[in-house]
Amino acid sequence: MTGGGSSIPEVQNLLAALVASKPGGKIAELGTAFGAGARAIADALPPDATFVTVESDPARYTEACAALAETRAEVVNACWEDVLPGRGPFDLVFFDGGTRERPLELPISLLAPGGILIKDDLTPGRPIEGDPVREAFFQDQRLVAVELLTTAATAAIVAVRRP
Ligand SMILES: C[S@@+](CC[C@H](N)C(=O)[O-])C[C@H]1O[C@@H](n2cnc3c(N)ncnc32)[C@H](O)[C@@H]1O
Structure with missing residues (x-):
């Protein structure tokens, strides 16, 4: 499925800060779109880290x-479900493509222990119960999750896979 625009600058800053904390890490983005989020990730990538981003x-x-083109990002034209299992585990996954129709099982399976899963584009101030995305992140015992405001009107979830 195709859809969705580029991530906002505040989310790109969040991605950059988290990626910079992963020296030697393996980073993946599910859904590249036009490369805006990937550019922020690639620019913050520690020297010994790797980064793959997948766009269908x-x-x-x-x-x-x-x-x-001028970055160390590996850009792949495929459905991430077809190419990323087997290439992990990843230390950070930006889950930004096919998020509505996919449960969290496969993204979580891509994570290393202590790995970070990020989901943006949430509307803040909504309860967990009754929201399939929030329920998936906050009620899964494998994850420790927090919801952050990225602007006054947008939020993101950052979740860590328990070691
Ligand atoms: C919200 S946009 C991504 C924005 C981008 N991550 C950024 O930060 O600018 C979602 C993208 O995911 C792609 N997509 C949707 N399902 C996908 C899948 N299963 N595998 C790979 N890409 C997918 C869509 O074509 C779309 O370009």
Whole structure:
């Protein structure tokens, strides 16, 4: 499925800060779109870390390749479900493609112990109960999750896989 625009600058700053805390880490982005979030990740990537980003839409993939040409990002044109299992475990996963129709099981399986899973584009101030995305993050005993305001009107969830 294709859809969704680029991440906002506040989310890109959050990604950059978390990525910078992962020396030697393996980083993955599920859903590259045009490469905006990937650029923030790539620019913050520690020297010994690796980064793969996966986009299913061919036109978006082509744009992202151009935007990321000068970086160490590996850009892949595929459904992430088909190419990332077997390449993990990852120390940080930005879960940003196919998030509505996918349960969390596969993204969690990509995480190393202590690995971080990030989901943006939430509307703040809503209860966990009755919200499938929040329930998946906050009621899964494998995760320790926190919801953060990224602007006054947007929020993100940062979850760590328990070691
Ligand atoms: C919200 S956009 C991504 C924004 C990007 N991460 C950023 O920070 O700018 C979601 C993207 O995920 C892609 N997508 C959706 N399902 C996917 C899947 N199963 N595998 C790979 N990409 C997918 C869509 O084509 C779309 O470009």
